[in-house]
Amino acid sequence: MIFVMNNPYFCNMKTHSNTQNPLVSNSQKIKEEGIVVLRNITGFPSGDDLFVTSNYVICICHHGSVDVLNEDLPDVASPWHFTIVYPNRKMNCDHCSKDLQLTMIAVDAKLIDDPLLQIIKQFQYRYESHPSVKLGEHEYRMLMKIVDLMQETANIDIPDKKMLLVIQLKYFLRMLGYYRQRVLKDTKPGDQLSNSFYNAVEKHFRKHRDVGFYAAQACLSTKYFSSVILQETGHPAAYWIHRKVIDEAQMLLHMRPDLSVQAIADQLGFNTQQTFSRYFRRETGLTPTEFRNNSQPINMNQRIAIPSNEGILWQHFGKAPQVTIFNVEDGKIIDSKVLQAPEHEHGAMPRFLAEQGCTDVLCGGLGMGAVNMLNQLGIRIHAGAPELPVEQVMSMFLNGTIVYGDPSCHHHCEGHHHA
Secondary structure, eight states, X not given: OEEEEEOSSOOSOOBSSOOOOHHHHTHHHHHHHSEEEEEEEOOOOOBSSOBOOSSEEEEEEEESOEEEEEXXXXXXXXXXXXXXXXXXXXXXXXXXXXXOEEEEEEEOGGGGGSGGGHHHHHTHHHHHHSOEEEOOHHHHHHHHHHHHHHHHHHTSOOTTHHHHHHHHHHHHHHHHHHHHHHHHHHSOOOXXXXXXXXXXXXXXXXXXXXXXXXXXXXXXXXXXXXXXHHHHHSSOHHHHHHHHHHHHHXXXXXXXXXXXXXXXXXXXXXXXXXXXXXXXXXHHSSOHHHHHHHOOOSSSEEEEEEEEETTEEOSBGGGOSEEEEEEEETTEEEEEEEEEOOOSOTTHHHHHHHHXXXXXXXXXXXXXXXXXXXXHTTOEEEOOOOSSBHHHHHHHHHHTOOOOOOOOSHHHHTTOOOO
């Protein structure tokens, strides 16, 4: 099971058990390190009073079970069961089995607002109304491999450790979201309308931002549809539509510096840049340019990947024989290495770059499949770079003299969208 709780101290804890809360005992470590993996947790405080925690926490159940009340709704966690709980959600642990074994990933609350972890807010509308899901053994083991990698990263002393952990956490949450959605699709249709609404928003938010469209999809009147969504999620339907648009806009503004505000407006389905800017400012209080200027990464360290072959930038992102990776601190190259690229298959290159802890990719042409996956993994894209020696490309990139060309892959991949 995975609890995701957002608040690290527990209040009014008059418990019937002597078990110490692992989030409380590790609160200082979580605050100092940002992301902490807690293994082999064998108990959890139980009692009559509700509690709220202060950090974002992912809890994975390996053995045993625990009975909880989540906002007065009963829930049971068992092996491979994932439950997500967001801030200020009232929780009560009623009973833990003697063979309970958990892993927790605790994230300092300050990191939740970092642009690289916008996925936490993007997926909130899904998890708040459907907090629990049980995955299969394969999905469980795949996610645990990422957790093991996070723990290994946490145990080594490197300058950009926090950045690597953030990227790995985002990769974990993306895979969890993918597995969860697949499992929910395989089950019988639920009683809640909000699940199909969320799926429709994911599919149509670029073209349709009116509640009436989604009500018509469900063959319901707008008034009745809105009242059901409000009852099930605690927010009106328009709130979730606008939130999805803004989350996507913020991600593009932060992760795609190569895209102009006009290009982002086009991607999100706005008729003009002015219309997009007014919409964005109304929802956030900032113009898109102000948000982009204020949006800073966690630190000044970067790990920049360039698809290459024998020292030259390779124009087709997904088919490059090699990858040259540069470590950059405060705008200066510290070192570099050349790695053999993964075999050419869908999604192989983006996953490979995420595993290497890359923060940016500097490349020639790439398809929308690669663009979407790199965005999901939190890797910034600088596309349309020239076919020159990689050291020269990096020098131009760092001093701001690089001239970008056509970033699409149609010249090289004959219309296919490879990643």
